[in-house]
Amino acid sequence: MFSPLYRQIKELMMRALGAGEWAPGTSIPSESELAIRFGVSQGTVRKAIDEMAAENLLVRRQGKGTFVASHNDPRSFYRFLRLTPDDGSARQTRSEPLSCRMVAATDTVARVLQLQVGDPVILVERLLRFDGEPVVYDEIFLSAEQFQGLTLDLLKESERSLYSVFESEFGMRMIRAEERLRAVGAEGRACELLAVPEGSPLLLVERVTYTYGDKPVEWRRGCYATGNYHYFNELS
Amino acid sequence: MFSPLYRQIKELMMRALGAGEWAPGTSIPSESELAIRFGVSQGTVRKAIDEMAAENLLVRRQGKGTFVASHNDPRSFYRFLRLTPDDGSARQTRSEPLSCRMVAATDTVARVLQLQVGDPVILVERLLRFDGEPVVYDEIFLSAEQFQGLTLDLLKESERSLYSVFESEFGMRMIRAEERLRAVGAEGRACELLAVPEGSPLLLVERVTYTYGDKPVEWRRGCYATGNYHYFNELS
DNA sequence: AAGTGGTCTAGACCACTCG
DNA sequence: GAGTGGTCTAGACCACTTA
Numbered sequence: 001m002f003s004p005l006y007r008q009i010k011e012l013m014m015r016a017l018g019a020g021e022w023a024p025g026t027s028i029p030s031e032s033e034l035a036i037r038f039g040v041s042q043g044t045v046r047k048a049i050d051e052m053a054a055e056n057l058l059v060r061r062q063g064k065g066t067f068v069a070s071h072n073d074p075r076s077f078y079r080f081l082r083l084t085p086d087d088g089s090a091r092q093t094r095s096e097p098l099s100c101r102m103v104a105a106t107d108t109v110a111r112v113l114q115l116q117v118g119d120p121v122i123l124v125e126r127l128l129r130f131d132g133e134p135v136v137y138d139e140i141f142l143s144a145e146q147f148q149g150l151t152l153d154l155l156k157e158s159e160r161s162l163y164s165v166f167e168s169e170f171g172m173r174m175i176r177a178e179e180r181l182r183a184v185g186a187e188g189r190a191c192e193l194l195a196v197p198e199g200s201p202l203l204l205v206e207r208v209t210y211t212y213g214d215k216p217v218e219w220r221r222g223c224y225a226t227g228n229y230h231y232f233n234e235l236s
Numbered sequence: 237m238f239s240p241l242y243r244q245i246k247e248l249m250m251r252a253l254g255a256g257e258w259a260p261g262t263s264i265p266s267e268s269e270l271a272i273r274f275g276v277s278q279g280t281v282r283k284a285i286d287e288m289a290a291e292n293l294l295v296r297r298q299g300k301g302t303f304v305a306s307h308n309d310p311r312s313f314y315r316f317l318r319l320t321p322d323d324g325s326a327r328q329t330r331s332e333p334l335s336c337r338m339v340a341a342t343d344t345v346a347r348v349l350q351l352q353v354g355d356p357v358i359l360v361e362r363l364l365r366f367d368g369e370p371v372v373y374d375e376i377f378l379s380a381e382q383f384q385g386l387t388l389d390l391l392k393e394s395e396r397s398l399y400s401v402f403e404s405e406f407g408m409r410m411i412r413a414e415e416r417l418r419a420v421g422a423e424g425r426a427c428e429l430l431a432v433p434e435g436s437p438l439l440l441v442e443r444v445t446y447t448y449g450d451k452p453v454e455w456r457r458g459c460y461a462t463g464n465y466h467y468f469n470e471l472s
Numbered sequence: 473a474a475g476t477g478g479t480c481t482a483g484a485c486c487a488c489t490c491g
Numbered sequence: 492g493a494g495t496g497g498t499c500t501a502g503a504c505c506a507c508t509t510a
């Protein structure tokens with residue numbers, strides 16, 4: 001199987017990232033240093049970095065260096081949240097964790113997170129508010145093994161996004177996600193928390209989030225109240 | 237305002253595309269020919285093409301050449317349709333045009349398509365079926381000026397996608413779109429055509445589609461029945 | 473064999489940041 | 492001014508397609 005040099009370099013760099021050699025938010029070695037380290041020309045390293053930058057794994061800053069993308073960076077606090085106010089105005093987004101407990105993996109959760117049915121899983125409930133208004137109710141499932149010690153208090157302490165906490169406290173970096181959307185009728189907790197009548201239409205967003213090596217580490221079921229907000233997507 | 241050479245080349249090539257110098261589905265000149273034509277090195281042309289290929293405007297095929305992306309290509313018949321069966325199986329997708337008539341632009345349509353309120357607009361109604369099952373009901377608004385002569389018969393004749401007809405018959409190439417999604421209760425025609433009860437949740441997808449030069453040429457309101465299907469999106 | 477895009481190199485110079 | 496990423500070049504060679 002033929003693989004060009006720059007992809008092999010990329011693979012090596014991905015492993016370095018996965019192994020934590022370069023921490024989120026910090027700069028990686030300069031292109032010329034990497035070229036020497038890997039024994040290739042600078043242009044080849046550059047092409048590897050190009051691809052990783054296109055995938056939002058690295059961020060280039062001219063004159064300063066190349067940095068490992070981080071959910072701690074305010075610029076990417078809610079990087080995966082595609083919900084936007086209809087009028088386009090900026091809102092203050094705040095995450096309100098409601099509960100955090102251990103449950104047994106159901107069929108779906110086990111399949112998605114590559115666990116056995118009944119394996120311990122952490123379930124986090126949380127509410128997302130835009131300017132105080134409750135807009136998203138999330139149920140978040142995490143493999144217990146990798147998030148040992150996660151508590152409601154820990155989540156509440158932080159003013160940052162969830163992924164930011166996962167990154168800082170558990171060394172777990174979320175790099176990619178898949179979302180599946182459908183319209184459903186409101187029921188149960190979502191009704192109360194989002195203050196909408198039973199049966200009223202909600203946008204159900206199911207998300208699988210992956211870390212390095214395409215390993216799924218989070219499954220999320222979010223109910224979005226799309227009265228004054230919409231899910232935005234660009235196609236090309 | 238500084239702009240690197242390869243972006244200027246890209247701009248020239250975009251104009252050539254917009255002017256119809258290179259038709260969809262055909263190959264553009266080779267990199268070396270373009271390098272001579274624009275008086276730059278091959279590497280610079282290459283970088284311009286790289287960006288355009290990343291935006292799905294061009295398609296490279298090693299050994300053959302670089303081709304202008306086309307909606308006539310079966311590989312991109314429903315390029316912008318993100319609805320997928322829950323079980324992942326392939327379905328036969330068929331577009332069933334229902335009506336095609338002239339209407340006056342409402343506020344929203346005028347704003348989105350950059351027209352005056354009351355300007356003539358073509359409204360197409362159509363149903364999308366997956367393996368015969370009605371799944372999407374679309375209302376499609378097109379600036380009448382640019383789609384003169386569009387008739388229901390013309391749409392019915394074609395076994396291809398709408399954008400394919402637009403491209404072949406009107407020289408209008410859809411290259412990019414923005415979608416805004418929300419959950420709504422079913423009402424009116426959508427109820428009957430999708431065979432769902434009044435008020436049942438539907439995914440409302442509003443799409444603005446652009447041609448070269450970021451010119452909006454289509455506004456679409458689609459009601460998606462997401463009982464056995466979901467809207468799929470990748471985040472990174 | 474000829475022509476296309478794809479990779480890789482080495483070197484020059486530009487734009488930006490920071491001390 | 493020194494160091495970083497960003498651009499541009501020229502040339503060599505590889506991989507793929509077609510005839």
